[in-house]
Amino acid sequence: MVVRLECLVAGVGLQPSPISALIDCLASIVPRGKLDFVELIATSSERCLDSAYLIKFDVEGRLDARVNVHVLSGEDVKSFEDVAEFLKVSGRIIRYYVERGVDVYVSVSGGRKDSVSSLIFLGSLFGAKRAFHIITEGISYLNELWFQVYQHLKGFHRFPQEEKQQKYNAYKDLINEVLHPSKEAVNLVEVPLLPVTNSFRKNIHNVLKGISSGEVSTKSEEIISVLRKMGYVEFKEKTAFLTRLGKLLLDLLEG
Known part of the structure; x- marks a missing residue:
């Protein structure tokens, strides 16, 4: 055991x-x-x-x-x-x-x-x-x-x-x-803790990293919408940018 x-x-x-x-x-x-x-x-x-x-x-x-x-x-x-x-x-x-x-x-x-x-x-x-x-x-x-x-x-x-x-x-x-x-x-x-799976965490990480580098997948619209609502992402015209919260979350996910 x-x-x-x-x-x-x-x-x-x-x-x-x-x-x-x-x-x-x-x-x-x-x-x-x-x-x-x-x-x-x-x-x-x-x-x-x-x-x-x-x-x-x-x-x-x-x-x-x-x-x-x-x-x-x-x-x-x-x-x-x-x-x-x-x-x-x-x-x-x-x-x-x-x-x-x-x-x-x-x-x-x-x-x-x-x-x-x-x-x-x-x-x-x-x-x-x-x-x-x-x-x-x-x-x-x-x-x-x-x-x-x-x-x-x-x-x-x-x-x-x-x-x-x-x-x-x-x-x-x-x-x-x-x-x-x-x-x-x-x-x-x-x-209670929220059960966050590895795949979900990886998806969030990939989306944040994509926004940071300017390479965002069109498949990420739902996640981006939630991130925007929660203050992690903002838009200037049609371009997504990470807020300071978004940059912090990306830093945390990258260790």
């Missing part, structure tokens, strides 16, 4: 518990009861980085899983350029694992809404297995608790490993309360 590996791809926000709680919940979902890889995408904000590296330290210390943190250039995701960077980084990660036969789960928790919605888009586009969101009761309490403990963990992502361990041990009970809410306080919600 072939054992399939499991990977979670998640954007990290200012508070780590949405992702750490999701990792806990996925233990009851994934076939072998564990994730093999966790890929975290964080902005360059100090608080996001500290959250990401605390999750990494906690997960790698408790589970037999490898955690990677991918750092974006900006401190927030609040412009088209920021979203484009998030999409390109996340898209490469999802494609990498899917193409190697790894089952990919995407998180709708953690990070900005534009980030998590991007993961739904990418998960559908590149064949992720499932998508999940976490709803935590008493989130205000967890946020307040995280604010208190974070005063002692500022700069965590820069600490040497030994200092990380010292800080983690010193505030372990509080950290565990933040990172691992009780099962009764957490609701795991599955979010």
